[in-house]
Amino acid sequence: MNPSSGSQQLTLLYSRTQIRRRVTELAKTIAADGPGRGLVVVGVLNGAVVFLADLLRALRQDVHLGFVRVSSYGASAESSGAPVIQIPNDLPLVGEDVLIVEDILDTGLSMTLLCEAIQARSPASVRICVLIDKRQRRLYRVKADYVGFELLSDFVVGYGMDYAERYRSLPEIFTLDIEDPECESDDDPNPD
Numbered sequence: 001m002n003p004s005s006g007s008q009q010l011t012l013l014y015s016r017t018q019i020r021r022r023v024t025e026l027a028k029t030i031a032a033d034g035p036g037r038g039l040v041v042v043g044v045l046n047g048a049v050v051f052l053a054d055l056l057r058a059l060r061q062d063v064h065l066g067f068v069r070v071s072s073y074g075a076s077a078e079s080s081g082a083p084v085i086q087i088p089n090d091l092p093l094v095g096e097d098v099l100i101v102e103d104i105l106d107t108g109l110s111m112t113l114l115c116e117a118i119q120a121r122s123p124a125s126v127r128i129c130v131l132i133d134k135r136q137r138r139l140y141r142v143k144a145d146y147v148g149f150e151l152l153s154d155f156v157v158g159y160g161m162d163y164a165e166r167y168r169s170l171p172e173i174f175t176l177d178i179e180d181p182e183c184e185s186d187d188d189p190n191p192d
């Protein structure tokens with residue numbers, strides 16, 4: 001099946017095998033860094049869910065699992081303003097070792113705000129794991145401790161990541177080119 005449709009063109013970037021290998025490596029590194037128990041894993045909805053599910057199974061250790069929401073993008077490839085951070089009140093953070101799991105670190109705004117909100121609850125430590133790091137697009141000073149893949153500026157979908165809520169269920173990671181003369185003056189959905 002060709003998952004491309006209409007004026008949106010998908011190109012395979014990482015296969016299932018490449019993703020599985022990298023996620024396994026990440027889990028080993030995270031486990032080696034400890035702590036062996038009591039880790040609070042904070043997944044960022046919705047994009048990190050598929051990555052987190054695989055990472056957790058590769059991690060093979062007891063964790064406390066919780067989710068936060070960072071909303072900003074809506075149905076657009078570009079941010080639409082300041083993200084709103086939602087952290088459930090029953091998520092244990094005070095004095096805990098926290099691992100944030102996110103799909104993509106782009107400008108860094110979402111992660112900066114999320115880290116501030118988590119730090120405000122006085123955790124013992126906070127580490128950041130992202131599937132994809134677009135380091136060259138960074139506008140805010142935030143650094144991931146664990147990175148699956150580094151990318152330049154491509155817009156990516158699949159493996160949980162979306163464009164306007166599409167493509168999340170694809171098991172591979174694709175780059176997305178949008179050819180829409182009404183919305184875009186060129187083919188790059190995520191221009192620098």
Ligand code: IMP
Nearest residue numbers: 104105106107108109110155156161162
């Ligand atoms: P930031 O706040 O600019 O770092 O944006 C990070 C968020 O933007 C990610 O959590 C994603 O939800 C979204 N995002 C950034 N780049 C992409 C992409 O290439 N595909 C899908 N979502 C993206």
Ligand code: MG
Nearest residue numbers: 045046047103
């Ligand atoms: Mg996100």
